[in-house]
Structures are given as C-alpha cells and as structure tokens.
Amino acid sequence: MSGKVIQNERTALAQNVINQPDGPGKRIGKRSELALIGQVNPDGGAELFRSRIAQFQAEAAYWETRVGTVHDFRITLIDNDTRLLFMITYDGDFKPYVQDIIEQAHPWFDAIFPGIWVGYKSAHDAATIQMVVDSALTADFLYVAHPDLSVHDISKMKKLSKAVNDLFDAAS
Amino acid sequence: MLQAKLELHDIQGTVLRNRPMPYFGAYLLFRIHNATAARNLIRRLLPHITSAADWEHPAENAWINIVFSYEGLRRMELPAEILAGFPIEFRQGMAARAAFLGDVGESAPDWWDLPHGQNGFHIGLLVMAGSTALRDEKLAIGHAAMAGIEGVSLIARLDVGVPPTLREHFGYRDGLSRPFIEGEGGIPAAGQGVPVKAGEFVLGYENELGQISTGPGPEIFWKNGTYLSIRKIRQKVAAFRNFLQQQAASADAQEKLAARMMGRWRSGCPLSLSPDKDDPSLAETNTFNYYDDDPDGKKTPLGCHIRRVNPRDALKDTITDARLHKLVRRGAAYGPLLPEGVMEEDGKDRGIVIAFVNAHPGRQFEFVQSQWVNDGDFISQGSRTDPIVGRRDHADDFIYPEKPFRRHITGLPDFTVTRGGEHVFLPGLRGLRWIIEMSG
Numbered sequence: 139m140s141g142k143v144i145q146n147e148r149t150a151l152a153q154n155v156i157n158q159p160d161g162p163g164k165r166i167g168k169r170s171e172l173a174l175i176g177q178v179n180p181d182g183g184a185e186l187f188r189s190r191i192a193q194f195q196a197e198a199a200y201w202e203t204r205v206g207t208v209h210d211f212r213i214t215l216i217d218n219d220t221r222l223l224f225m226i227t228y229d230g231d232f233k234p235y236v237q238d239i240i241e242q243a244h245p246w247f248d249a250i251f252p253g254i255w256v257g258y259k260s261a262h263d264a265a266t267i268q269m270v271v272d273s274a275l276t277a278d279f280l281y282v283a284h285p286d287l288s289v290h291d292i293s294k295m296k297k298l299s300k301a302v303n304d305l306f307d308a309a310s
Numbered sequence: 311m312l313q314a315k316l317e318l319h320d321i322q323g324t325v326l327r328n329r330p331m332p333y334f335g336a337y338l339l340f341r342i343h344n345a346t347a348a349r350n351l352i353r354r355l356l357p358h359i360t361s362a363a364d365w366e367h368p369a370e371n372a373w374i375n376i377v378f379s380y381e382g383l384r385r386m387e388l389p390a391e392i393l394a395g396f397p398i399e400f401r402q403g404m405a406a407r408a409a410f411l412g413d414v415g416e417s418a419p420d421w422w423d424l425p426h427g428q429n430g431f432h433i434g435l436l437v438m439a440g441s442t443a444l445r446d447e448k449l450a451i452g453h454a455a456m457a458g459i460e461g462v463s464l465i466a467r468l469d470v471g472v473p474p475t476l477r478e479h480f481g482y483r484d485g486l487s488r489p490f491i492e493g494e495g496g497i498p499a500a501g502q503g504v505p506v507k508a509g510e511f512v513l514g515y516e517n518e519l520g521q522i523s524t525g526p527g528p529e530i531f532w533k534n535g536t537y538l539s540i541r542k543i544r545q546k547v548a549a550f551r552n553f554l555q556q557q558a559a560s561a562d563a564q565e566k567l568a569a570r571m572m573g574r575w576r577s578g579c580p581l582s583l584s585p586d587k588d589d590p591s592l593a594e595t596n597t598f599n600y601y602d603d604d605p606d607g608k609k610t611p612l613g614c615h616i617r618r619v620n621p622r623d624a625l626k627d628t629i630t631d632a633r634l635h636k637l638v639r640r641g642a643a644y645g646p647l648l649p650e651g652v653m654e655e656d657g658k659d660r661g662i663v664i665a666f667v668n669a670h671p672g673r674q675f676e677f678v679q680s681q682w683v684n685d686g687d688f689i690s691q692g693s694r695t696d697p698i699v700g701r702r703d704h705a706d707d708f709i710y711p712e713k714p715f716r717r718h719i720t721g722l723p724d725f726t727v728t729r730g731g732e733h734v735f736l737p738g739l740r741g742l743r744w745i746i747e748m749s750g
C-alpha cells in the first residue's frame with residue numbers, strides 16, 4: 139500500500155490488511171474478500187440473468203450452507219448491463235479451495251452463468267475455472283468487524299448462546 | 311465403472327509399494343552440470359530401476375527409484391513448453407513456497423541442510439532395502455553408474471533406517487494408515503475405506519474429479535509418473551520429552567498426553583477404539599471413523615495430528631471434500647536414537663524424511679500442510695495448528711477433553727523443524743527412456 143498514514147487516536151485500531159498468501163484478494167485475519175468482473179453476453183445475457191436470478195437467490199441459503207465458509211455474496215450487472223460484478227467475503231484461503239467449492243456448488247453456478255458470463259461454460263471446465271481466476275480483482279480497501287470468527291465459529295457461538303439462554307429460561 | 315488397470319511394470323515401485331520392515335535406505339542427491347552426462351547416467355541406471363510389478367515378486371528385498379526436481383528437468387534440456395506446463399508448485403519448488411507452507415523461523419529454507427532444486431538437488435536416487443547389505447549392493451550400482459561420468463556430481467547423501475525400537479523418534483509407531491489405491495493389487499484392508507481413484511496418485515488415470523490426471527507434453531513422458539513432495543523434518547526429541555514431563559506428573563499421564571496430541575497411543579492403538587487406556591493389540595485395527603462416532607472429538611481430540619492429516623469422514627458436512635486431499639505417505643527415520651531417559655539434546659541430527667506421493671501437489675500435499683496441519687479453521691479451531699508438527703507463529707496452544715474440564719495447553723514449543731523439502735517428479739519407466747532419448 140502506498141501513501142502515508144498519519145498516526146492518531148483513530149489509527150490505533152487499524153486492522154492488519156494483507157494480500158491472500160496464495161491467490162487474489164485481500165484478507166484480515168481469517169476473513170477474505172474477492173471480486174470478479176465478467177463480460178455480459180451482449181446477445182441477450184442481461185435478459186437471461188434477470189430470468190434466472192430469482193431461482194438463484196432462492197437457492198442461495200441451501201448452497202451456501204453446504205459450502206459453509208461464505209459470509210456474504212453479491213452479484214450485480216453494471217455499466218449498462220455490459221459487465222457483471224461478483225463480490226464475496228469468506229473464510230480463509232481462496233485458491234486451495236477452488237476445487238472443493240466447485241465440487242460442492244457447481245450445479246448452482248451452472249444454473250446461472252452459462253450464456254450470461256462470456257467464457258463461462260461449466261464449473262467443471264478447466265478453461266472456465268482459469269477464466270474466473272483470471273478475472274479476479276483485489277480490493278483496495280477492506281474492513282471486517284470480526285476477522286477472527288469464521289462462519290462455523292459464529293454458528294457454534296449462536297448454538298452456545300442459545301443453550302445458555304435456554305438454561306436460564308428453564309431455571310427461571 | 312470399470313476399475314482402473316494400472317501399468318505396474320511402468321510405474322516406479324515406491325508409488326504403490328510399502329517399504330519393508332525393518333528398512334535401510336538412502337537418499338542420494340545429484341547436481342547436473344551437463345545434460346549429456348546426466349542422460350548417460352540415467353541410461354546406465356535404467357535397468358536397475360524397480361517397478362511396482364517387480365515389487366510384487368521381488369527378486370530381492372531392495373530397490374532403486376529416481377526423481378527429478380524442476381531445475382533438474384530444465385537442465386536435462388526438456389522443451390520450454392513442456393516445462394511451462396508443470397504445476398506451479400513443482401515449477402517454483404518447495405523453498406519458494408515456504409511462507410505458504412509455514413516453513414518460517416527456524417524452519418525457513420535458509421536453515422535447510424538438505425539441498426533443494428534451487429541449490430543443487432536436480433536428480434535424486436531413492437534406495438530402500440530390507441538389510442544394510444542389500445542397501446549397499448544397490449548403492450554400489452549407483453556408484454558403478456557414476457564411474458567415468460563427469461558433469462553430474464553427488465552433493466548429498468542421507469541415510470535412513472528404522473530405529474531399533476521400530477518406532478519413529480518421538481516413540482510413536484507410524485505408517486499404520488494409508489489409502490488403498492484402486493488397481494494397486496490385492497484387496498483393501500479393513501478400515502482403508504473406499505479405494506481412492508488411481509489418478510490421485512499416478513498420472514494417466516481417472517482421478518476423484520472424474521478426469522484423467524495428465525502432465526505436460528506427450529503422454530509417453532508423463533503417463534505412469536507422479537510427484538513426490540519430500541520433506542526432511544528434524545525432531546527435537548529432548549524438547550518433546552521435557553514438554554511431556556512438565557505437563558504431566560506421572561509416566562501414565564505423560565503417555566496419555568502424548569496420545570491426545572497424536573490421536574493414537576504411542577503403541578499405535580487408536581484413541582477412537584480405546585480412549586482411556588493403551589491396548590497395543592489394536593495398533594493395526596483401522597476400522598474407525600469420526601462423523602457419527604465422535605463428531606466433537608471426545609475420544610480423538612479435534613486438533614490432534616491424525617484427525618488433521620487424515621480426517622476420514624469427519625468433514626462430511628463441510629466445504630472440504632476429503633477425497634481431493636489424500637496422500638500416500640512414505641516415511642523413514644534418520645539419525646541415531648536419543649537414548650531413553652535422556653532429557654537434553656546431544657547435538658545429533660535426527661528426524662524423519664517423508665515422501666508424500668501425490669499427482670496434484672497443490673490440492674494434495676500443499677493443501678494438507680497449509681489448511682489442515684498449519685491452520686484450524688476447518689475444525690472450528692481458529693488458527694490453531696497441529697500439536698506435534700504445526701507451525702507456532704500463528705498459534706501455539708492445544709485443547710483436548712479431560713475430566714472434569716477440558717484442558718488447554720499454551721506455549722507449545724517447536725518439536726519439529728523443517729530441514730529440507732522439494733516437489734519432485736517421478737517419471738514412469740517409459741517416461742525415463744523418453745527423457746534420455748528425446749534430445750540425446
């Protein structure tokens with residue numbers, strides 16, 4: 139990062155932002171981000187996207203629960219429907235998990251992107267994977283509230299917290 | 311689906327066959343100064359390279375296998391487009407990947423004493439035998455092949471051999487669990503699980519993604535070849551003994567702690583089958599899993615060594631597909647035993663050399679090392695690392711269940727340090743011939 143930081147009472151809380159050790163994206167502690175920009179097929183890609191997105195949205199919780207490491211995920215068309223922006227925050231490393239993510243969630247991705255994202259054939263196609271990795275963009279700025287808590291940790295804490303509350307409720 | 315039929319006569323033996331017990335071996339590393347000389351050396355060695363087929367009916371209980379680092383293949387003058395087609399991990403070499411693999415601090419490549427691809431390890435000969443005499447016979451073949459060859463020099467020799475205890479240096483029995491490779495011959499032992507697709511360990515066969523694992527260039531070059539991810543790990547035996555003594559008052563309590571860290575008693579007996587007391591008769595019983603039986607690690611602690619390097623079915627509900635991250639581990643101890651009861655280091659180098667067989671070093675060895683050994687997220691343990699071999703700069707604590715309360719040990723020291731490492735290519739026998747004939 140270039141540019142100078144003037145230390146003051148507000149910079150005392152600065153988070154340690156690094157680049158992913160093995161792949162694109164920024165990272166604070168366990169929490170990582172990744173953005174991808176794709177070209178939208180000019181021949182009806184935007185219309186296809188709008189026709190498919192409701193189903194994709196409705197199935198999101200199912201697929202992301204299977205993957206289990208994604209905190210939030212956004213997709214939007216930008217630049218007059220000519221480009222697609224894909225932004226995600228997740229736990230840990232990106233590149234080492236590419237194959238695992240594909241194995242878990244390829245039907246979901248394949249239900250939306252073919253015909254919309256130029257170059258996207260199928261999640262099992264090596265050229266598609268390479269195209270996706272090559273279209274990655276690393277953020278210039280990142281903030282996360284809890285860099286040390288993974289999706290699994292949060293689920294576990296929710297369970298624990300509920301158990302404690304249930305105990306108090308039962309005792310009262 | 312038809313089961314893969316492996317071309318055993320073309321696959322170098324170490325890929326599929328276990329070492330004998332006891333074992334006596336050596337790693338010989340060579341520097342290539344001249345490609346013609348290297349081709350001559352390999353031509354002479356070729357008739358002596360042991361295949362997986364010979365292994366089935368061995369004429370003798372000893373063998374030689376041959377490997378190349380990326381720099382070695384470059385010096386053999388392989389075409390640039392073939393070199394560029396190798397996986398990034400192999401092209402860069404293990405030393406360049408140190409930060410990702412956790413080889414930092416005392417484990418950093420600056421301290422390595424076994425050469426890697428960037429400082430001289432170009433060709434490696436792996437010799438393994440059932441006796442010292444047989445080993446020396448194989449070494450003599452290597453020496454004879456070197457006669458009159460200038461342009462290739464022997465730069466390092468590391469002898470390996472089983473300690474008289476038949477255990478590794480920390481006192482654990484090892485080599486007890488490994489995947490069954492489809493087509494390797496024989497039938498899986500109880501507890502070996504579903505056979506793993508051959509393409510996870512040998513190029514040219516279907517892998518767990520349903521694809522044929524391939525290499526760069528013509529099929530004859532890469533078919534039946536694979537990669538070994540080699541590690542030389544120095545073990546600080548006195549540090550390990552002192553730690554156990556400081557943390558546990560009685561000998562029994564020390565054994566119990568050693569078992570919690572490994573997931574097996576030092577006899578090899580799995581905690582999963584006998585959590586409260588050692589039962590050496592169970593050492594070779596491998597029929598246990600975690601998902602239904604022990605999801606929270608009450609018997610086999612979540613963070614212990616064996617649940618990290620081989621999670622079995624524990625990750626069924628997670629992002630990780632454990633089938634994609636299997637390794638065949640070929641470990642061999644080196645250095646003299648630190649006599650029992652000695653609590654101070656004697657300055658002698660001792661440890662283990664492990665060759666991990668994998669067709670995809672990125673999603674196999676490097677994944678296991680970076681995500682499972684040196685991190686804890688996959689088991690909801692934050693940055694916590696392996697209590698025995700993990701890096702300590704990210705976390706240095708270990709949690710395991712105990713009665714009445716769980717125990718949390720902090721300030722774990724380094725019990726092991728990396729002293730060498732390289733990803734090497736182990737061609738099939740036809741591939742070896744192709745290498746020497748291609749431009750020779």
